[in-house]
Amino acid sequence: MSPGALLHNRTLSDREIHDAIHEALHTVARVDFTKPIIRNASIAVLYEEALTHEKGTALTSSGALVTDSGAKKGRSPKDKRIVDETTSTNDIWWGPVNVQMSENSFMVNRERAIDYLNTRNRLYVFDGYAGWDPKYRIKVRIVCARAYHALFMNNMLIRPTPEELENFGEPDFTVFNAGEFPANRYTTGMTSTTSVSINFQRREMVILGTQYAGEMKKGIFTVMHYLMPKAGVLSLHSSANEGPAGDVSLFFGLSGTGKTTLSADPQRFLIGDDEHCWSADGVFNIEGGCYAKTIDLSAEKEPEIFNAIRFGSVLENVVYDRETRLVDYGSSKLTENTRCAYPIEYIPNAKIPCVGGHPKNIILLTCDAFGVLPPVSKLSAAQAMYHFISGYTAKIAGTEEGVTEPQATFSTCFGAPFLVWHPVKYATMLAEQMRKHQVDAYLINTGWNGGAYGTGKRIALKYSRAIIDAIHNGELKKANYENYPIFNLQIPTNVTGVPPEILNPAKTWGGSQDNFQQTVTKLATLFNDNFKTYADKASQEVLAAGPRLS
Ligand code: ATP
Numbered sequence: 133m134s135p136g137a138l139l140h141n142r143t144l145s146d147r148e149i150h151d152a153i154h155e156a157l158h159t160v161a162r163v164d165f166t167k168p169i170i171r172n173a174s175i176a177v178l179y180e181e182a183l184t185h186e187k188g189t190a191l192t193s194s195g196a197l198v199t200d201s202g203a204k205k206g207r208s209p210k211d212k213r214i215v216d217e218t219t220s221t222n223d224i225w226w227g228p229v230n231v232q233m234s235e236n237s238f239m240v241n242r243e244r245a246i247d248y249l250n251t252r253n254r255l256y257v258f259d260g261y262a263g264w265d266p267k268y269r270i271k272v273r274i275v276c277a278r279a280y281h282a283l284f285m286n287n288m289l290i291r292p293t294p295e296e297l298e299n300f301g302e303p304d305f306t307v308f309n310a311g312e313f314p315a316n317r318y319t320t321g322m323t324s325t326t327s328v329s330i331n332f333q334r335r336e337m338v339i340l341g342t343q344y345a346g347e348m349k350k351g352i353f354t355v356m357h358y359l360m361p362k363a364g365v366l367s368l369h370s371s372a373n374e375g376p377a378g379d380v381s382l383f384f385g386l387s388g389t390g391k392t393t394l395s396a397d398p399q400r401f402l403i404g405d406d407e408h409c410w411s412a413d414g415v416f417n418i419e420g421g422c423y424a425k426t427i428d429l430s431a432e433k434e435p436e437i438f439n440a441i442r443f444g445s446v447l448e449n450v451v452y453d454r455e456t457r458l459v460d461y462g463s464s465k466l467t468e469n470t471r472c473a474y475p476i477e478y479i480p481n482a483k484i485p486c487v488g489g490h491p492k493n494i495i496l497l498t499c500d501a502f503g504v505l506p507p508v509s510k511l512s513a514a515q516a517m518y519h520f521i522s523g524y525t526a527k528i529a530g531t532e533e534g535v536t537e538p539q540a541t542f543s544t545c546f547g548a549p550f551l552v553w554h555p556v557k558y559a560t561m562l563a564e565q566m567r568k569h570q571v572d573a574y575l576i577n578t579g580w581n582g583g584a585y586g587t588g589k590r591i592a593l594k595y596s597r598a599i600i601d602a603i604h605n606g607e608l609k610k611a612n613y614e615n616y617p618i619f620n621l622q623i624p625t626n627v628t629g630v631p632p633e634i635l636n637p638a639k640t641w642g643g644s645q646d647n648f649q650q651t652v653t654k655l656a657t658l659f660n661d662n663f664k665t666y667a668d669k670a671s672q673e674v675l676a677a678g679p680r681l682s
Pocket residue numbers: 385386387388389390391392393394405406423424425426427578579590591592593594596
C-alpha cells in the first residue's frame with residue numbers, strides 16, 4: 133500500500149495503518165561506516181566517552197553531565213530544509229517554514245556528513261522509538277560523533293528494552309548528525325555553514341554545522357508532524373498530564389510560556405512536556421524524556437525539575453563553579469537558553485507508558501509582555517480555534533539598550549516551525565477532536581500583569597499554578613464570569629489562591645486608563661493583522677471570535 137492511501141481512506145484497519153507507515157519508512161539507504169560503532173551504550177559509558185573526548189564537558193555536583201553545544205546555543209530555523217521529492221511534495225506547506233531543497237543538494241550534504249563521520253575514531257548509534265502508542269511508533273536511529281548527542285537522544289527518545297533492541301531491525305528513520313562539521317555554503321539552496329535537512333522519501337535527516345542537540349529532537353517532531361496526520365492522527369506542540377481521576381489536560385504554548393514548568397505538577401501524572409499525538413484512542417507522548425529550560429531554576433519553585441537533574445541528565449551551556457561543581461542557574465553568560473534533557477521517569481509522578489485518554493481540558497498558554505491578556509479566561513470553541521490558529525506570545529527585545537518594547541510573535545498552531553502540512557490541516561483536526569470529546573478550553577497568560585513590560589511584572593508562578601488547580605478541580609467550570617471587552621474574553625471574578633484584583637488587566641493596570649486602552653488596541657490590531665492570512669480559510673464563527681475594534 134502506498135503511504136498516500138492513508139490520506140484518502142479513513143477506514144483503514146490498525147494493521148493497515150501500521151503497515152503503511154512502516155512501508156513508507158522502509159529505509160532505502162544503508163551506510164557502511166569504517167569505524168567500530170558504539171551502539172546504545174549505557175549512561176556510564178557515554179559519560180566516560182564524553183568526559184574523555186569532548187571539550188567543555190564536566191560533571192556537576194548533582195551528577196549531571198554538563199555539555200557545551202559550541203557556537204549554536206539554540207535551533208537554527210532559517211537553515212532548515214525539506215527535500216522536494218515526488219512522494220511528499222504535494223503534502224508540504226512550502227514557504228518560510230518549509231524551505232525547499234533539491235534531492236541533489238541533500239545528497240551532497242549527506243555525503244559530506246558521512247565522509248566526516250568516517251574520519252572520526254568513535255561513532256555512536258542510538259536506536260529508539262518515537263511515539264508511545266505501539267500502533268503509531270516509529271523506529272529511529274541516531275548516528276553521531278559525540279557521546280553528548282547519543283546521551284541526549286537516549287534521554288529524549290523512547291528507550292527500547294533489551295529484547296526490543298535485539299530485534300530492532302532496520303530503522304524507519306535515520307538521523308546523521310555531523311554537527312561539528314560545517315556545511316559547504318556554496319551548495320545550491322544553502323546560505324550558511326549550518327544545515328538541517330529532512331528527506332521524507334529517503335527517511336533521513338542530515339545535520340551539519342550545528343551541535344545544538346535540540347535540532348535532533350525537533351527534527352523527529354517534524355517527521356511525526358508529517359507522518360501522523362497522514363495516518364489520521366493529530367500531532368501537537370503541547371505538554372500533557374493526567375489527574376488522579378484520569379482526566380487529561382493538554383497545554384499548548386510557544387517557547388517559554390510554561391509547557392514544561394506547568395505540566396510538572398505534584399498532584400498530577402506527567403504524560404509529557406512538549407510533543408504529543410491525539411488519536412482515536414486518546415493521547416500519547418512522542419518522546420521518552422523532557423527538555424527543560426534551566427534559566428533561574430530553583431529547588432523551591434520547581435522541585436520536580438530541579439531534582440531531575442542528576443546522573444544521566446544532560447545539562448547544556450550552563451555556568452558552574454570549577455571547584456564545587458555547583459551550577460549557577462541564574463547565569464545567562466553563555467546563553468539565556470540553558471537546558472537540561474532527562475528521561476521522563478526522573479519526574480517522580482511520570483505516567484509510564486506515557487499515554488492517556490481523551491483530553492478534558494485544553495489550556496492555551498501565552499506569555500503576554502503587553503500585560504493585556506487576563507491571567508485566565510474561559511474560551512468558547514470558536515475562540516479556542518481562533519487562538520490556536522493565531523498562536524500568540526510576546527518576547528522582550530532586550531538586546532538593544534533602552535529598548536523595552538515587547539515584540540508580539542504569532543506562530544500558528546503554537547508551533548509553526550515544526551509544521552509540515554498546511555496549518556489548516558492541524559487546526560481542522562483539533563476542532564473535530566475537541567467537538568467530539570467536548571473539551572473545555574482556557575487561555576492563560578503566564579506573562580505580564582499590572583502593566584506592560586517595564587511597569588508591570590510577570591505573574592507569579594504560584595498564581596498560574598493556582599489557576600490551573602482551579603481548572604482541574606472544576607472550580608472554573610462553575611465560577612462567575614465578567615466580560616473583557618475588545619478581546620471579548622470571559623474572566624472569572626474569583627479564583628482560589630489568586631488575589632482577585634489581578635484577574636482583570638483593566639483593574640490592575642499600573643499606568644493611566646488611556647495608556648491601557650492604547651495598549652489593548654495595539655495588541656488587538658496585531659491579532660487582527662496577523663489573522664488576515666487565515667481569513668479566507670476560517671469559518672465565520674472563528675473569524676468573529678477574534679478581538680473587535682469598533
Ligand atoms: P519550550 O517550548 O521552549 O520548551 P516551555 O513552554 O516548555 O518552552 P518552560 O520551559 O516551561 O516553557 O518555561 C517557562 C519559564 O518561565 C520557566 O523558566 C519558568 O520558571 C518561568 N516562569 C516565570 N513565571 C511563570 C509563570 N507564571 N508560569 C509559568 N512559567 C513561569
